[in-house]
Amino acid sequence: MLEPLKDISKSGKERPWNEKKQMSLKTASLFEKANLVKKAERMTGCGDILTFKKTSAGLKLNQAFFCKVRLCPMCNWRRSLKLTYENKKIVEVANNRQKLRWLFLTLTVKNCRGDELEDTIKDMMQGYNRLLKYKRVDESIEGWFRALEITKNNEDNTYHPHFHVLIAVKPMYFSRKNKYIPQEEWTSLWQRAMKLDYTPVVHVQAVRAKKTKKNFEEIVADIEKSISEAKAVQKAILEVSKYTVKDTDILTGTEEQKIETVFTLDGAMANKRLVAWGKSLKKIRDELRLAEKENDLIHIESDQNDDVSDEIQKVTAYWHIGLKTYVMKN
Numbered sequence: 322m323l324e325p326l327k328d329i330s331k332s333g334k335e336r337p338w339n340e341k342k343q344m345s346l347k348t349a350s351l352f353e354k355a356n357l358v359k360k361a362e363r364m365t366g367c368g369d370i371l372t373f374k375k376t377s378a379g380l381k382l383n384q385a386f387f388c389k390v391r392l393c394p395m396c397n398w399r400r401s402l403k404l405t406y407e408n409k410k411i412v413e414v415a416n417n418r419q420k421l422r423w424l425f426l427t428l429t430v431k432n433c434r435g436d437e438l439e440d441t442i443k444d445m446m447q448g449y450n451r452l453l454k455y456k457r458v459d460e461s462i463e464g465w466f467r468a469l470e471i472t473k474n475n476e477d478n479t480y481h482p483h484f485h486v487l488i489a490v491k492p493m494y495f496s497r498k499n500k501y502i503p504q505e506e507w508t509s510l511w512q513r514a515m516k517l518d519y520t521p522v523v524h525v526q527a528v529r530a531k532k533t534k535k536n537f538e539e540i541v542a543d544i545e546k547s548i549s550e551a552k553a554v555q556k557a558i559l560e561v562s563k564y565t566v567k568d569t570d571i572l573t574g575t576e577e578q579k580i581e582t583v584f585t586l587d588g589a590m591a592n593k594r595l596v597a598w599g600k601s602l603k604k605i606r607d608e609l610r611l612a613e614k615e616n617d618l619i620h621i622e623s624d625q626n627d628d629v630s631d632e633i634q635k636v637t638a639y640w641h642i643g644l645k646t647y648v649m650k651n
C-alpha cells in the first residue's frame with residue numbers, strides 16, 4: 322500500500338503539493354512546446370523528491386530540488402509563501418519602530434501586445450524609479466514594497482503588467498496638505514513619470530480596518546481597532562505578496578495561446594527585479610538579512626533553519642508519475 326503525502330499547515334489546511342506539482346508538469350510541457358527545452362527539463366524534475374522533518378508542529382520541509390524557473394507554479398507557490406512571511410516580518414518591525422499607516426497603490430498602463438511586453442516592463446521599472454524620486458512622493462512616504470504583476474487577456478491576446486505597491490506613511494500623512502497625495506495627483510505623477518500621452522488607471526487606498534461595533538470603553542475600542550487594522554494590513558500583505566503571474570493565467574486559453582504566453586512571459590521576465598523594497602522597508606529588510614536567503618525556497622520561515630538535533634525523524638515523499646500524486650517512501 323502506498324501512503325499518500327499529508328502535509329497539514331498550522332491552520333489545518335492541507336498544503337497543495339499535488340496541485341502545484343501537477344501544474345508545474347503542465348507548464349513544463351508548454352515550455353517544451355515553446356522550445357524552451359532546458360527549462361522544461363528542470364521544471365519537470367521540480368520537487369520530485371521532498372524530504373521533511375517530523376516535528377510536533379507537523380511536517381517541515383528539509384530537502385528538495387526546486388527548478389527556480391520564473392513561471393514554475395511549484396516555485397512560485399514557494400516564493401509567494403516566502404514573500405508573505407518576509408513582508409509580515411518587515412511590516413511588524415516597521416510598526417514597532419514608529420506609528421505607521423499603510424497605503425495600497427496600484428499603478429497601471431494600457432495593455433500591450435506580447436512583443437511589446439518586455440519594453441513595457443522596462444519602461445515601468447524606470448517610471449517607478451522616477452516616481453519615487455519625485456520630492457513630493459519622497460517627502461510624503463516612509464517606505465515601500467513593490468511587486469510586478471502581469472495578467473493575460475486571452476480575448477484579445479494582450480498583457481496587462483501593473484505594479485502593486487504597499488506604502489508606509491506617518492499618520493499625519495492624512496492630515497497635512499503638504500504630505501497627502503490625492504488619487505488624481507498620484508495619477509498625474511505616474512503619467513508624468515511614465516511620459517504617457519494618456520491618463521493611466523491608478524488606484525490608491527488606505528489600508529483601513531473595517532468599522533467595528535461601538536464600544537462603551539474607549540480603550541477596548543482602541544484595542545479592537547488596532548487588532549482589526551493589523552488584520553487589514555495582513556490582508557494587504559497577502560495581496561502584494563502574490564507572485565508575478567497567476568498559474569491560471571498560464572494554463573488557460575487555447576493550446577497555441579498557452580505556448581505563446583509562456584514564451585512571451587519567460588522572455589519578458591528574465592533578469593527583471595520583480596519585487597523590490599525601498600526606504601525604511603528596505604533598511605529593515607537589510608537589517609533582517611532577508612536578502613541573503615532569497616533563493617532558498619526550502620526554508621520559508623527563517624527560524625525554521627536551526628537544526629536542534631539530527632535525531633529528528635525524517636520522512637520522504639516522492640512524486641508518483643502514474644498516480645500523479647506524492648507518496649511516502651518507507
Ligand SMILES: [Zn+2]
Pocket residue numbers: 345364367368387388389390393394395396397
Ligand atoms: Zn520549480
